Amino acid sequence: MTWSLRDRSLYLCTPIRDDLEGFVAQCVEGGVDVVQLRDKGRDDHAILEAATRLAARCADLGVPFIVNDRADIALDVGADGVHVGQEDLSVETCRTVLGDDAIVGLSTHSPDELDAAIAKPVTYLSAGPVEATPTKPGRAGTGAEYAALASRRSTVPVFVTGGVTTATIAALAEVGVRHFVVVRALTEASDPRRAAADLAAAIRDAVPSAPSS
Numbered sequence: 001m002t003w004s005l006r007d008r009s010l011y012l013c014t015p016i017r018d019d020l021e022g023f024v025a026q027c028v029e030g031g032v033d034v035v036q037l038r039d040k041g042r043d044d045h046a047i048l049e050a051a052t053r054l055a056a057r058c059a060d061l062g063v064p065f066i067v068n069d070r071a072d073i074a075l076d077v078g079a080d081g082v083h084v085g086q087e088d089l090s091v092e093t094c095r096t097v098l099g100d101d102a103i104v105g106l107s108t109h110s111p112d113e114l115d116a117a118i119a120k121p122v123t124y125l126s127a128g129p130v131e132a133t134p135t136k137p138g139r140a141g142t143g144a145e146y147a148a149l150a151s152r153r154s155t156v157p158v159f160v161t162g163g164v165t166t167a168t169i170a171a172l173a174e175v176g177v178r179h180f181v182v183v184r185a186l187t188e189a190s191d192p193r194r195a196a197a198d199l200a201a202a203i204r205d206a207v208p209s210a211p212s213s
Contacts, residue, residue, distance in 0.1 A: 001080065001101075002101045003064045003080055003081075003103060005034065005064070005103070005123060005124050005157045005159075005179070006157050007209075008033040008034050008064075008157075008179070009033065009178060009179050009180060009200075009203050009207065009210045010031050010032050010033055010034070010180055010182065010196065010199055010200050010203060011032070011033075011034040011035075011036065011159050011179065011180065011181045011182065012024070012027050012032045012034065012035050012036065012181075012182060012183075012186055012196075013036045013038050013068075013161075013181055013182070013183045014027075014035070014036070014037060014038070014183070014186070014187055015037075015038060015039040015041075015042075015187070016037070016039045016042055016046060016047070016050045017187070020050060020053065020054060021053055021054065021057045023187075023192055024054060024057060024058070024061070025057065025061060026192040026193040026196070027186055027192050027193070027195075027196045028058075028061045028063055028196075029193050029196070030192065030193040030194065030195065030196025030197040030198075030199075030200060031196045031197055031199065031200025031201075031203075032063070032182075032186070032196050032200075033063055034063060034064050034066065034159075035054070035058050035063055035064070035065050035066065036065075036066040036067070036068055036083055037050060037051055037054055037065070037066070037067055037068060038068035038069075038083075039068075044073070047067075047070065047073060048073055048076065048077065051067050051070075051073050051074070051076075051077045051079060052076075052077045055077040055078050055079050058080075059078075064080040064081065064103055065079050065080050066079060066080060066081045066082060066083050066103055066105065067079045067081075067082050067083075068082070068083050068084075069082070069083070069084060069085070069088050069089070070082065071084075071089055071093070071094045071097040071098055072097070074098060074102075075097055075098055080102065080103050081098065081102045081103025081104055081105065081123065082094050082098060082102070082103070082104060082105070083104075083105040083106070083107070083126070084104070084105070084106055084107070085106075085107045086106075086107060086108075086109070086113060091104055091106055091117075091120040091121060091122055092120070092121065095121050102123075103123045103124070104121065104122050104123050105122065105123060105124045105125065105126060105159075106120065106122050106124075106125055106126070107125075107126045107161075108125050108126065108127055108150060109127075109128070109142055109146075110142070110146070111146070111149060114127070114149070114150050114153065114154070117154075118153070118154060118155065122156055123156060123157075124156050124157040124158065124159060124179075125150060125154055125156060125157075125158050125159070126158070126159045126160070126161050126181060127142070127146055127147045127149075127150035127151070127158050127159075127160050127161070128141075128142055128146070128147060128160050128161035128162040128181075129141055129142065129161045129162020129163065130142060130143060130144055130146075130147050130160060130161070130162040130163050130164075130168075130172070131162045131163030141162060141163075142162075144171065144172060144175055144177075145175075147160045147172060147175065147176075147177050148175035148176050148177070151175075151176040151177050151178065152176055157178070157179050158177070158178075158179060159179040159180065159181045160172060160177045160179065160180055160181065161181040161183075164180045164181060164182050164185065164199075165185050165199075166185075166198050166199055166202040169199070169202040169203055169206050170202065170205070170206045172206075173203075173206035173207050174206075178207050178209070178210070180199070180203060182199060185199060186199075
């Protein structure tokens, strides 16, 4: 399936967890419309096993499923795409491995990286982290200014990372952000469905063109 991410606004990035499939289902029921599996601490076998289960679950839920870093695993499990960082497999190689219809996302953290990324065959970019976050150890926050710049200049959707909560969405939307990546606001929530619904509602309130369901 070929996915467009332009009308998708709430992107969950999750590690492997004991309740992975149920957790993701709750998040999607609440309003998440893109899912990425990202777990830097697990071995290939664990990632492959989790990605296999999650690819099937996301297909049933009707949302695109993306694997972090590993185009080979994305291909093996039939994921919809891959997300890579600046020091990972190149976008061009990912595109060769997964094909023209696959989702290929790329992280950017600075104007120079943005300039280079715009010329690549990406489906979407991420910008940030706006605020320093434990999911990106050692990475300083870029501030909202970079998120605004990336959202303004990119010709593909830009998903902003780092510190996205119901309390920060409105201010980010005011500077032009339309797509949001969430980790801890969902992975640490006691009620993921409600947390996702609250985030989705905040996006709808701040971004008039955001999906209504």
